[in-house]
Amino acid sequence: MAGSGKAHLRPEGDALVSVEDLVVEYPVAGGNTVKAVSGISFDIKRGETLGLVGESGCGKSTTGRALIQLPSPTSGAVRYNLVDLTKLSAEAMRRRRTDLQMIFQDPISSLNPRREVGEIVAEPLSVWGPKNKEKQKVLVDEMLNAVGIDPDVARNKRPHEFSGGQCQRISIARSLVLEPEVLICDEPVSALDVSVQAQILNLLEDLKKKYNLTLIFIAHDLAVVKNISDRVAVMYLGKICEVAGSDELYENPAHPYTQLLLDSSPEPDPTVVLDRSDTSSGELPSPINPPSGCRFRTRCPLADDICSSQEPQMQEVGQNHFVACHHPLIKVAEAPAADPAWTEA
Amino acid sequence: MNASVTVNSAEASANTNGASLLQVSDLHTSFSVQAGEVKAVRGVSFSLDQGKTLGVVGESGSGKTVLARSIMRLNLGDNVNTSGSAVFEGKELLASTMSEMQTLWGNEVAMVFQDPMTSLNPLVKVGRQVTEHVRHHLGASKAEAKALAIDLLKEVRIPEPESRLNAYPHELSGGMRQRICIAIALACEPTLLFADEPTTALDVTVQHQILNLLNREQQERHMAMILITHDLGVVAGRTDEIMVMYAGNVVEQAPTAALFADMQHPYTEALLRSIPRTTQRSHTRLAAIAGRPPDLIDPPSGCAFSPRCPYVQPKCREETPPLQATDNSGHKSACWFPVGTPENKEAFEKNLAARLPQTMSVAEGAMVNTEMLQEKVATQEERN
Secondary structure, three states: OEEEEOOOOOOOOEEEEEEEEEEEEEHHHHHHHEEEEEEEEEEEEEEEEEEEOOOOOOOOHHHHHOOOOOOOOOEEEEOOOOHHHHHHOHHHHHHHHEEEEOOOOOOOOOOOOOOOOHHHHHHHHHHHHHHOOHHHHHHHHHHHHHOOOOOHHHOOOOOOHHHHHHHHHHHHHHHHHOOOOOOEEEOOOOOOOOOHHHHHHHHHHHHHHHHOOOOHHHHHHHHHHHHHOOOEEEEEOOEEEEEEEEEHHHOOOOOHHHHHHHHHHHOOOOOOOOOOOOOOOOOOOOOOOOOOOOHHHHOOOOHHHHHHHOEEEHHHEEEEEEEEEOOOOOOOOOOOOOOHHHHOO | OOOOEEEEEHHHHHHHOOOOOEEEEEEEEEEEEEOEEEEEEEEEEEEEEEOOOEEEEEEOOOOOHHHHHHHHHHOOOOEEEEEEEEEEEOEEEHHHHHHHHHEEEEOOOEOOOOOOOOOOOOOOHHHHHHHHHHHHHOOOOOHHHHHHHHHHHHOOEEEEEEEEOOHHHHHHHHHHHHHHHHHHOOOOOOOOOEEEOOOOOOOOHHHHHHHHHHHHHHHHHOOOOEEEEHHHHHHHOOOOOOEEEOOOOOEEEEEHHHHHOOOOOOHHHHHHHHOOOOOOOOOOOHHHHOOOOOOOHHHHHHOOOOOOOOOOOOOOOOOOOOOOEOOOOOEEOOOOOOOOHHHHHHHHHHHOOOOHHHHHHHHHHHHHHHHHHHHHHHHHHHOO
């Protein structure tokens, strides 16, 4: 994987958010650069949920943050409603961010411990909403109710008086109080117990319907991503390997990396036969000096010469199913017109 | 450590006759805090044979970590009260002095912790950390210890072990650090290994490797292992027996295959149902468990799960169900209306008629999913 190309992008105008050739690099000591995200492209339709899945260090959180220009990407375009956010001035971007909100992994540390819940949820309104305290209170109460928190009980309490799941609900209320179009969820359930995780996932589905949200859901747990997403993009070391509808991706994984992730995902079923190998070859290479060609080749069982010399390009292997691999696990059904990378493979 | 420990000596002596490696009976642990007494473990009994793996499963706050630490005598502080009995190789651990425990720790019983970063000393090179206790317990020389360390790192599949001995923990990835922690735990060839959420902080691919590593070591060394986790997916297929804990009690205990094939406790059922699976269609409505785990300072009377249980009946709120065997396969559960029985079905229908919120949400969840499924089938048929 770890390929480039834009075959998976849909016609312009269909997408609410579209990202092209996004590159995010950070300078580090010794004059090196961490190549966190290396030229990825994807798009999201209005009302769609896109799942971004991959191991730690694959650049999925960086991608989420680059969308709202925190920080701005090194290069590439992030279009929201056809406006390129990377070209906006800081002030114009600040105004635009009301449409793009974010929730984070650790619900407790993302709330200010010294503020009351009512103030926390009202803060976005104090910046952009009605300044009238009474009007704010109505909106805050409505939002707290929507996320399943009783406003009369919670309003004057501080975050430490709530459990992790409740704090995540409060974070969601804060992010939705300005009625954004897009909600970026960065590992919102990975710090929670399974039972609470299910509550939050159900809540996000309900709120998405109620407020017509478009979600970007970033997580490392494949089962969670499948549950909530319409479309899933699998990332590896700053590149996208595979993009497909979520049911299609899990039924017919085309990229060896997707297959590896699926095989590693623990199923609560003792009759599933486990692959018992325990070699440590499964380490992510350094993003400072990523492998040439396909970035996954150092861990890929199918890798050969072409994988190290040539970067695979995105190609269609099924209906709305794209993969960047020289040796995809499913063969192209109706072969698309000669793609140089493909014919050589 | 000034923790108060009360040992039930009659039971302790009775247990020494058993052949089990570890025999725990009626273990209670509580912490005195300003607000009252937090009863974290409330009467847990189990036994573990040499070479077997026991999975302990439950949500945060169910008492699984406190249970392990009580057996290991690692709960420090003067506000800890432990009572009951934990007999390891014929020796009552709860009656042992701290210096007796020191000869056991690392040597006979060892533990792998959740967070591999904080359980290693950031200022000490990995090589010394792996063999510190080997030199202490076995009196090995520096050269012997180094050779052993290299062997251990090879065994836990760390590439280039010679050069890694001189690395500091921060120079290694999370998975590598957990491999080091496992090497430390295995160094003195313990007969019992506690693994407390060993993979919760790791990626799925690394989690898979670490669990495989633990399994292989456990089998090769014929070591007993207690694997503590909140994820039923981690213990399925990797343990001989599973113990499900809720609010400090064991609610169900069974051989792994039997537990998954025939869940009896509503909590186990709810826990399994709330896990999203890759085999489910996307957007399947998850069956979340309503409510929250109970307050352990003042636990509810009767069954602790009753406030959240979709099958709850008046009896459940009054009488605590005992953990009892339901057949002769060793499957035990603590429920008045076990899942799969006619009584359970009747209780569910009664609650449905009474529109009990948690019962309604289970029923609605099932309905939404059937509707979704039907819709999908319908659209597929249309396409065809």
